[in-house]
Amino acid sequence: xxxxxxxxxxxxxxxxxxxxxxxxxxxxxxxxxxxxxxxxxxxxxxxxxxxxxxxxxxxxxxxxxx
Amino acid sequence: xxxxxxxxxxxxxxxxxxxxxxxxxxxxxxxxxxxxxxxxxxxxxxxxxxxxxxxxxxxxxxxxxxxxxxxxxxxxxxxxxxxxxxxxxxxxxxxxxxxxxxxxxxxxxxxxxxxxxxxxxxxxxxxxxxxxxxxxxxxxxxxxxxxxxxxxxxxxxxxxxxxxxxxxxxxxxxxxxxxxxxxxxxxxxxxxxxxxxxxxxxxxxxxxxxxxxxxxxxxxxxxxxxxxxxxxxxxxxxxxxxxxxxxxxxxxxxx
Numbered sequence: 001x002x003x004x005x006x007x008x009x010x011x012x013x014x015x016x017x018x019x020x021x022x023x024x025x026x027x028x029x030x031x032x033x034x035x036x037x038x039x040x041x042x043x044x045x046x047x048x049x050x051x052x053x054x055x056x057x058x059x060x061x062x063x064x065x066x
Numbered sequence: 067x068x069x070x071x072x073x074x075x076x077x078x079x080x081x082x083x084x085x086x087x088x089x090x091x092x093x094x095x096x097x098x099x100x101x102x103x104x105x106x107x108x109x110x111x112x113x114x115x116x117x118x119x120x121x122x123x124x125x126x127x128x129x130x131x132x133x134x135x136x137x138x139x140x141x142x143x144x145x146x147x148x149x150x151x152x153x154x155x156x157x158x159x160x161x162x163x164x165x166x167x168x169x170x171x172x173x174x175x176x177x178x179x180x181x182x183x184x185x186x187x188x189x190x191x192x193x194x195x196x197x198x199x200x201x202x203x204x205x206x207x208x209x210x211x212x213x214x215x216x217x218x219x220x221x222x223x224x225x226x227x228x229x230x231x232x233x234x235x236x237x238x239x240x241x242x243x244x245x246x247x248x249x250x251x252x253x254x255x256x257x258x259x260x261x262x263x264x265x266x267x268x269x270x271x272x273x274x275x276x277x278x279x280x281x282x283x284x285x286x287x288x289x290x291x292x293x294x295x296x297x298x299x300x301x302x303x304x305x306x307x308x309x310x311x312x313x314x315x316x317x318x319x320x321x
Contacts, residue, residue, distance in 0.1 A: 006112045026118040033110075033154040040154045058112065060151055062122050064091060065109025065135050066084030066222070066249075066271030 001053035018046040021057075032061045068299065070266055072244055073192040073213035075131070077104040080261065081291045082133070082246065083284070084271025085122060093280055094125040101284035105131040107162055107269070109138075110152050123157070133194065135162040142181035149186050161186060162216070163195040172222045176203040180210050187211025196248050199233035204241050215241055216269060218249040219260065223272040225252025228259055238264040254283075254290030261294025262302065 002011050005021075012021060018041055022029050034041040035058040041049050051057065069076045082105040085094055098106060106126060114120065126132065134152035139145035142165060149161045163186065165178040176197050183195045192213045197203055199217035207215055217237055220226035227250060228234060238245050244266035251257050251270040260268050268291060277283035 006115075025113075025115055027113060028119075028121070030156075031121045031123070032113055033151050035151060040150060042154075043156075060110050061113050061120070062108040062132075062134065062152075062155060062157075063111045063120070064084070064086040064088055064122055065137055066086045066107055066269075 004056040080267040082269040087275035145182035184210035214244040216248040220250030227256035258290040258294035
């Protein structure tokens with residue numbers, strides 16, 4: 001199935017959780033904030049948040065800025 | 067030096083630094099130490115999947131106040147969304163509201179900034195709005211619940227110094243909240259001038275980050291901010307058009 005990940009189409013396996021996706025991308029959960037379909041996903045809900053086809057996911061983190 | 071209180075939180079340093087534009091982010095701890103600053107800004111951006119391990123927070127020592135900005139927001143709603151996401155990072159509830167829809171001069175949209183400040187202050191954020199120095203807009207920001215007001219000295223990253231000087235002086239005289247001059251400060255003399263006219267603090271990024279020696283420049287700004295603050299507290303002497311002798315006019319050898 002496909003989701004929209006940070007503005008790009010991404011193919012992932014059925015039943016992938018937010019936690020599994022972060023692991024797949026080598027991202028430490030504590031370093032990012034996740035927004036699914038314009039709603040912020042709490043960090044402790046990453047393992048139980050299962051992605052569905054067509055979901056829009058934003059993964060964001062702090063970077064240098066003024 | 068006398069301390070500064072923002073939203074009831076006391077900070078020792080009147081110098082706030084940004085974390086952007088560094089060629090090597092590993093320099094940040096040394097820069098924060100040299101500047102002795104308590105507050106540092108960051109931005110929120112999409113994860114770069116080619117650099118999954120990047121994490122600016124590992125360069126920011128414990129105990130610093132993190133001030134995320136809402137850069138990228140073109141209106142109040144986008145600023146509010148970025149503020150919510152930033153707070154979800156779990157690093158506190160301070161937010162620098164920055165709403166910009168002018169891409170040439172990067173001048174802030176005061177009306178949208180006021181709207182975002184109102185929403186976020188009501189939600190319990192400590193809101194520091196970046197704004198074009200305008201007294202009526204600043205008063206609206208006070209009413210909206212801002213914790214400090216951050217007028218610009220000149221366009222972001224321009225290093226032009228305090229081109230808005232007269233407007234900044236009016237804001238300092240009339241607004242009871244801390245005034246933090248943000249943007250355009252390009253040299254320690256600009257920071258000293260900001261403090262001499264009575265600004266409560268300055269926020270700068272480019273001047274340090276793009277220096278040949280950012281750590282040394284951070285130290286230079288620390289001294290400039292302190293010098294300017296001390297001069298403000300001491301009170302500068304009057305300016306006159308003619309000369310005023312510093313030595314006695316009597317007792318000359320020839321008299």
